[in-house]
Amino acid sequence: MDLGVFEEDNSRSCRLASAIPEACKTEDCCLGIDEAGRGPVLGPMVYGICFCPISKKKGLQELKVAGNATLSEEERENLFAKLDESKGFVGWALQILSPNTISTSMLQRAKYNLNALSHDAAIGLVQYALDCGVQLKEVFVDTVGPAEKYQDKLSQRFPGVEVTVRPKADSLFPVVSAASICAKVARDRVVKSWTFKEDLGQVDTDYGSGYPNDPKTKAWMAKYLDPVFGYPQFVRFSWSTAQTILDGKAVAVHWDDDEEDGTKGAAQQNSTSMLSYFRRQRPESAGREPHRYFTERRLEAVDSL
Numbered sequence: 001m002d003l004g005v006f007e008e009d010n011s012r013s014c015r016l017a018s019a020i021p022e023a024c025k026t027e028d029c030c031l032g033i034d035e036a037g038r039g040p041v042l043g044p045m046v047y048g049i050c051f052c053p054i055s056k057k058k059g060l061q062e063l064k065v066a067g068n069a070t071l072s073e074e075e076r077e078n079l080f081a082k083l084d085e086s087k088g089f090v091g092w093a094l095q096i097l098s099p100n101t102i103s104t105s106m107l108q109r110a111k112y113n114l115n116a117l118s119h120d121a122a123i124g125l126v127q128y129a130l131d132c133g134v135q136l137k138e139v140f141v142d143t144v145g146p147a148e149k150y151q152d153k154l155s156q157r158f159p160g161v162e163v164t165v166r167p168k169a170d171s172l173f174p175v176v177s178a179a180s181i182c183a184k185v186a187r188d189r190v191v192k193s194w195t196f197k198e199d200l201g202q203v204d205t206d207y208g209s210g211y212p213n214d215p216k217t218k219a220w221m222a223k224y225l226d227p228v229f230g231y232p233q234f235v236r237f238s239w240s241t242a243q244t245i246l247d248g249k250a251v252a253v254h255w256d257d258d259e260e261d262g263t264k265g266a267a268q269q270n271s272t273s274m275l276s277y278f279r280r281q282r283p284e285s286a287g288r289e290p291h292r293y294f295t296e297r298r299l300e301a302v303d304s305l
Helices: 004-008 022-026 054-062 073-085 099-107 114-131 147-157 174-192 215-223 240-249 263-268 274-278 292-296
Strands: 014-017 029-036 045-053 091-097 136-142 162-166
Touching: 004 014, 014 114, 022 045, 029 054, 029 114, 029 174, 045 054, 045 114, 045 174, 054 174, 073 174, 091 114, 091 174, 099 114, 114 136, 114 147, 136 147, 136 174, 147 162, 215 240
Parallel strands: 029 136, 136 162
Antiparallel strands: 014 091, 029 045, 045 091
């Protein structure tokens, strides 16, 4: 798993993938989808797929990838190595959603929430597998939101593919467990080797699990809060944990957009609204005669019809 493409610019999302096994292009295949890092306030969220011929399901079970929720990082690495060694019949692909992508999507004017991001990442990965020639017949997914609605959405998007969406699918279907391992290993590696583009000096990397209720994570966020610029892009600004700390400890900033049209807020600050420069205003006379071309033809400037 080469993370170099993502590490070159970790402010953007990227896709990584294994080679496509030839068996997956000629035999009917099953595919599992799962994610890692949905809840943390630090680091990326990673969506993963894993696929293999339906005839090789037993071989996937023999790798003992099921029930990986309580595994240590080392155990996950060992299982991923086994999956990678089985590249004759197992393939995988990942979509790494950077913290910056998550934050800007959730905070933009036209809201793009985490469920929508997750659905689109999953759909994009399934489409990638199909585009690569994988003969998909079965897809198993760990649910995001109501399972029945998500299943209907995927079934309509991929007619001819049997879609099964279940809560805790990683404990029910080995192919989903395999996808979960790929996603978790990628996130573990990204978080561990994160390069801070901001000028923070020697960064303390003891930030705990990254989950909002982790004391180490809270302490790290308090330590690296800039009162003006907030947090480095390793932090998901859109999380309520970050918002609460910023509201309480960062410098208050007034944005004209927070008001109805900017004018009211500007008046409160005894300043001119930036939006006022874009309004049409009646042009004032500059005290000079118009060119004779206009006077001879009785042409006048108007600002309304």
